[in-house]
Amino acid sequence: MSAEKRAPLTRAPAHPSVQAPARATQAPSPLGANPELEHLSKLYRQMLLIRRVEEESARGYAEGKIGGFLHLYIGQEAVGVGAIASLRPDDYVITTYRDHGIALAKGMSPRALLAELFGKVTGCSRGLGGSMHMFDKEHHMLGGYGIVGGHIPIAAGVAFASKYRGDGRVTLCFFGEGAVSIGGFHEGMGLAALWKLPIVFICENNEYAMGTPISRSMSVEDVSLKALGYGMDRDRFFADDVLEVERRIGEAVQRAREQGTPTLVEVRTYRFRGHSMSDPAKYRTQAELEEHKNRDPLARARRRLVESGLGEPGDPRLDDLEKSVEAEVADAVKFAHESPEPGLDVLEQSTYSGPFAY
């Protein structure tokens, strides 16, 4: 896929109220002379932002500021960032409860995200949704969903609407490999293939569904093979390199946009933390975890930037970029911390459109 087709990565935040000071949201553009390197530095910045926001989420959870379930995206950043980089801003994205990284990659502001986690009215879902339900209509981020597989037919429905209206948009639907066993996956895939819907199904195969390794949940380990029975295109690769993710998902997106056909893509990745904050992840060895950490796509992207000259002694560019991420995250944490909680009045308004039905 050519560089021109790549979507711009800096997008306007959700509401004016959650807009951070301009200083903090503007990514520095240190490499104006080299478009490819500039592009990689933007993707690196997004991945770093996600990693840092997730680390702050973990801290907020430990401090009791965040409740309920908290599923972190640490280790998987290259999937969401790479895939969404291949989209146009008006394309749709929909995912599971492991949704923070995807939401940020789709343009949600860290302020709106952290405020949601802190249960504040300034959060993307007014503090009603929490970690598993990140919605940002303005950025066409159609949510995180808590029931495994439940959102897959919904994603097909979004793509159905694009086809119906002929709006040329593509839908990306993310899910874990655990979802491949459930009916919603098969019914969503079947309908998308039958009706030729412009959608890319992205299975983020991080090797475990909670404590269940893929060897104990699937009779055939290759998830992408499921596409064959539906007559759907498929792809399968490792997410070590964010640019490779962008290129490969980009091919499927192009197919969806130009030919209106769906693709199932299995992206092999790994989560560095437990399934959620309450999971000590005793089912895997430290050695296995270390091996994956050595392949950390975030570190790899950074190495590439350094090797391309960004880390030369006396060159402040990488340092500035990383400092700007720190500033943006610190600002978002402060904002979330200081924002007010929702009042009881939001409950009725958010249950029905129109008068409460009783």
Place this chain on the structure above:
Amino acid sequence: MIEEMDRDDRVFLMGEEVGHYQGAYKVSEGMLEKFGPKRVIDTPIAEAGFAGVGIGAAIVGLRPIIEFMTWNFSAVAFDQILNNAAKMRQMSGGQLECPIVFRGPNASARQVGSQHSHAMEHIYAHVPGLKVVAPAFPADAKGLLKAAVRDDNPVLVMESETLYGFKGDVPEGEHVVALGKAQIVRAGKDITIAAYARTTHVALEAAATLERAGVSAEVVDLRSLRPLDDNTLVASVERTHRLVVVHEGWPYGGVGAEIADRVQRLAFDALDGPILRVTTLDVPMPYSAKLELACMPQPDRVVATVLRALGREQS
């Protein structure tokens, strides 16, 4: 579960993370080691599939215990429970039994949001062919589960995640609590408070507060929602003449509405006032800790409702 599996080799446990992971809430800790993978079976995330597998095994003579990681996820298997488990006996003209237990944690679990906080008992208690129980105390959790495993009908056991840490005496060995029997967990004479599962503890806390305000409240722990023990309820209301029902889940329809109907029919002359309910507010459960607490039945809301039922509104 271990005792029932020791007692009857037709009983097996199946569900997500019940084996190697020792249970998502550690309920089945050590069971895989003791019984092996033939009888403690980890499943993929396929609720409709493994609920159906359980029903299939049950109609040909096994006695499955199917665990839902939480009852929220049983919604995916609702068709199997509603259309197959509940109907098997009737549609086969009584030829086939479906002796199966579905169990798992139910209702609120602290800030897990609208999709993970459902009180599913109301939906299942609606269905003829199913039995539904909801223990509040460890001893009843054991006794009702044993009765459920031995029953020849589909029995749904609604546990409470927020009570898994609750400690209490549990009788050793053969302790079976008959399905369909409520118990009075606190005697009183001014008003009856009916509750079950987590809300039994809410009701007890409210009753203690009410005592300090000079109100003597009787607390009935229903334990079983279908069959529903209206004898115990009616006998209590005949002594106290007033009734407040407390449960999680929404007010529209549901167990509280059913109780209100039965008690006004069966004990109309004994009642000195309307039957009031304290339920989860009529909205999807919000994530915000503050709003979640406000939505759920709390002791102070029970106290206020009892005072209202007694005509002693707080000013």
